[in-house]
Amino acid sequence: MKCKGCGQENKLIKAHAIPKAFFVGLRDGRKAPKLITDTAGIFPQRSHIGVYDEGILCRECEDRFQEVDNYGQLLLLKEENEHIELIKNGTIIGWTIKEYNYDLLKRFFVSILWRAAISTHDFYSRVTLGPFEEEAKKLIWEESPGDPSQFSFVLAKFIDDEIGRTIMDPHRERWYGVNYYRFYLYGYVLYIKVDSRKTPAEFRRISANDGMILYIIGRDIFKSKEYPVLVNVAKQSKK
Numbered sequence: 001m002k003c004k005g006c007g008q009e010n011k012l013i014k015a016h017a018i019p020k021a022f023f024v025g026l027r028d029g030r031k032a033p034k035l036i037t038d039t040a041g042i043f044p045q046r047s048h049i050g051v052y053d054e055g056i057l058c059r060e061c062e063d064r065f066q067e068v069d070n071y072g073q074l075l076l077l078k079e080e081n082e083h084i085e086l087i088k089n090g091t092i093i094g095w096t097i098k099e100y101n102y103d104l105l106k107r108f109f110v111s112i113l114w115r116a117a118i119s120t121h122d123f124y125s126r127v128t129l130g131p132f133e134e135e136a137k138k139l140i141w142e143e144s145p146g147d148p149s150q151f152s153f154v155l156a157k158f159i160d161d162e163i164g165r166t167i168m169d170p171h172r173e174r175w176y177g178v179n180y181y182r183f184y185l186y187g188y189v190l191y192i193k194v195d196s197r198k199t200p201a202e203f204r205r206i207s208a209n210d211g212m213i214l215y216i217i218g219r220d221i222f223k224s225k226e227y228p229v230l231v232n233v234a235k236q237s238k239k
Contacts (some may be wrong), residue, residue: 004118006108015057015114017124021073022186023167024048038095053119064140065111072108075100083216086088092159097214106145106208109153109192113181115121116170126171127181132194144208152199152207154191156217176200189219203232 003010019031038195083095114136116124129136139146158165168181172194179195199207206215 003005003056003058003061004056005064007220008058010058010060011180012054012057013059013062014052015115017112017119017121017182018050018167018185019073020052021067021077025184031099035098050120051121051123053121055120056115056118064117068104068108068111071101071104075105076185079135086218092218094218095157095216097216100214102208102210102212102214103145105214106153107140107143109183109190110146110151111140112183112185112190113151113192114140116181125167127171129194149193149199151192151194152203153192154192154203154207154217155214156191156219158187159218160208160218164194176202188216195196 001008001012001013002008003012005016009151022125027208036235042100074186085092086094086096103186113127113129116127117129117133117136119127137152165187167186170181172181175191178193178197178200180193181191184193206217
């Protein structure tokens, strides 16, 4: 089969868009997270190894992502307890990371976006990049983070440590008139811009940038748009 990376006829492997570690969970005693979608007829299911696709990449092209995948897992999962809490009136409102590799982190998020776009798995069916697919691939192959406004991103995290770990399928949405894709990464929520327009002013202060502190916005799952979806899906699955 033809690899969507190098374009050559090659043996393809089980490739992940979101690395397996974001599905497995790294803490003792934690259950495997659930895959959740509000698409009719598809029910929640636990996934120990994540979502993989056997029809997109060969081993050589998959290996291109090893460095950025390792860094994403290190910063967001293994070093999660080292993130500095932001507290207001006794409540956590977010976290900061003062020292991190912006280049690797952004390339990690762009690589997730691109791999999701080329995947044939139903879980990623709502990710279509159009002309931005080639743009994202170019950055990956050139090992470049691109312009600051190019695929700029904002990172959030659910404050609740259990329910917030549920993983839902990624989808497109608009923020202040600009197109973003939302990804769920084992408690984290990634908002990544897929639009030629500049990053909205409302997002610029919290968007990650080289040489700046990384802010992670705290979100309350019980007050979120996701919570009613979780409740509805749970009810439907019981039926």
